[in-house]
Amino acid sequence: MRKDEGKRRRILDAALKVFARDGYYNAKVSEIAKLAGVAHGTIYLYFKNKEDLLISIFKELMGDLLEHVKAEVEKIDSPKEKLRKLIELQMELAQEYRELSELMLIELRQSSKLLKSDAIDMIEEYIRFIEGILRRGMERGEFREDLDPTAVATIIYSSFEGMITRWLLEGDAFDLNRASKGVYSCLMEGIAAKRGG
Amino acid sequence: MRKDEGKRRRILDAALKVFARDGYYNAKVSEIAKLAGVAHGTIYLYFKNKEDLLISIFKELMGDLLEHVKAEVEKIDSPKEKLRKLIELQMELAQEYRELSELMLIELRQSSKLLKSDAIDMIEEYIRFIEGILRRGMERGEFREDLDPTAVATIIYSSFEGMITRWLLEGDAFDLNRASKGVYSCLMEGIAAKRGG
DNA sequence: TATCATGTTGACCGATGAGTCAGCAGTCAG
DNA sequence: CTGACTGCTGACTCATCGGTCAACATGATA
Numbered sequence A, B: 001m002r003k004d005e006g007k008r009r010r011i012l013d014a015a016l017k018v019f020a021r022d023g024y025y026n027a028k029v030s031e032i033a034k035l036a037g038v039a040h041g042t043i044y045l046y047f048k049n050k051e052d053l054l055i056s057i058f059k060e061l062m063g064d065l066l067e068h069v070k071a072e073v074e075k076i077d078s079p080k081e082k083l084r085k086l087i088e089l090q091m092e093l094a095q096e097y098r099e100l101s102e103l104m105l106i107e108l109r110q111s112s113k114l115l116k117s118d119a120i121d122m123i124e125e126y127i128r129f130i131e132g133i134l135r136r137g138m139e140r141g142e143f144r145e146d147l148d149p150t151a152v153a154t155i156i157y158s159s160f161e162g163m164i165t166r167w168l169l170e171g172d173a174f175d176l177n178r179a180s181k182g183v184y185s186c187l188m189e190g191i192a193a194k195r196g197g
Numbered sequence C: 001t002a003t004c005a006t007g008t009t010g011a012c013c014g015a016t017g018a019g020t021c022a023g024c025a026g027t028c029a030g
Numbered sequence D: 001c002t003g004a005c006t007g008c009t010g011a012c013t014c015a016t017c018g019g020t021c022a023a024c025a026t027g028a029t030a
Helices: A005-022 A029-036 A040-046 A050-074 A079-096 A098-110 A113-139 A149-173 A176-189 B005-022 B029-036 B040-046 B050-074 B079-096 B098-110 B113-139 B149-173 B176-189
Strands: none
Touching: A005 A029, A005 A040, A005 A050, A005 A098, A029 A040, A050 A079, A050 A098, A050 A113, A079 A098, A079 A113, A079 A149, A079 A176, A098 A113, A098 A149, A098 B098, A113 A149, A113 B149, A149 A176, A149 B113, A149 B149, A149 B176, A176 B149, A176 B176, B005 B029, B005 B040, B005 B050, B005 B098, B029 B040, B050 B079, B050 B098, B050 B113, B079 B098, B079 B113, B079 B149, B079 B176, B098 B113, B098 B149, B113 B149, B149 B176
């Protein structure tokens, strides 16, 4: 059915670049076409419309990334180390796939209800994954046993979102790698002075 | 110079509602006019254009809110308690001024460079305020003295952003008040099991 | 060379909505 | 009552851009 998989992919890549650069609403289909090296009518042979481009980017590229994170983290045994790896990897990937991060955290936010709900499903899956790490850590005595794992997992996810968004908007003024280290230490030990210390 | 301060305010309130409901790009000036009970031409007597509405909402309403938070928190002496109050108040205000939160965290993100830089200035002011609390707490021995206050302040702010965004997008599935308690406890004590039982 | 199939092109169409402006309505002074 | 002034109105203009489609290019087959 697909006419030319390479061309399709070139269009998708161009769309990602233009959406990230100009924002979804300011992005012009003709601009995407120009960048992909096709006439703008061609885009409509591969995608239903402008929104379909956004949906396709999200579904095809984002899903892979989440699977990758899960697989990498699952290689590690200790829940504490899993969490350290998760934070580190997440910040690395955000920087490596900056345009994708931008799409997910900025452009997807005021998209249609339908697409938003797909995005929310994926986020919930991510949060449940973090929750699983926390539960195993509680069982194994690595984490406090009075934690609320769902709440803490959501907090961890939210702080990822918040930090990456800061970095996207502020640019080099915000050092994602430094923040990543801080998060792990805060998360594990807290910021309060030790009473016995 | 101002023709009718009440009418101006009504337009601004209507704009906030419509921007929050439909998103900036899908919002129609005529819809704002209808809600404010004026002809849409009238809006252009009070504001330069559509973007000026967004800028005015941000500058006039958001600034007040930040001042309010600062003032409330400064009433408290202990840095630890200041932080608790800050978290609590921030989550309360996000819920009370939901539309304003939506504007700040969702709509303002893909606005023009100029407006974004105003928003970033305000965020930096907020982060410096949190940083001040942390520094005093370190001096007074309430917080660990090996903290990186700038990094931790940014992390705290980022997690606010992340959590409120979650709440805005997921609706009642996410309980902001519950999260708020979890944040304080995690932040203070961390999630790691205490070595001494 | 004729014919068909497939894929591509870009001029064109139509809808949309931001922003304008000529004229209207209300008010007040003389 | 008249005229001047101020603020308001909404029909209109016009640029923009997503999406369509008739025409064209290419290549395979007979």
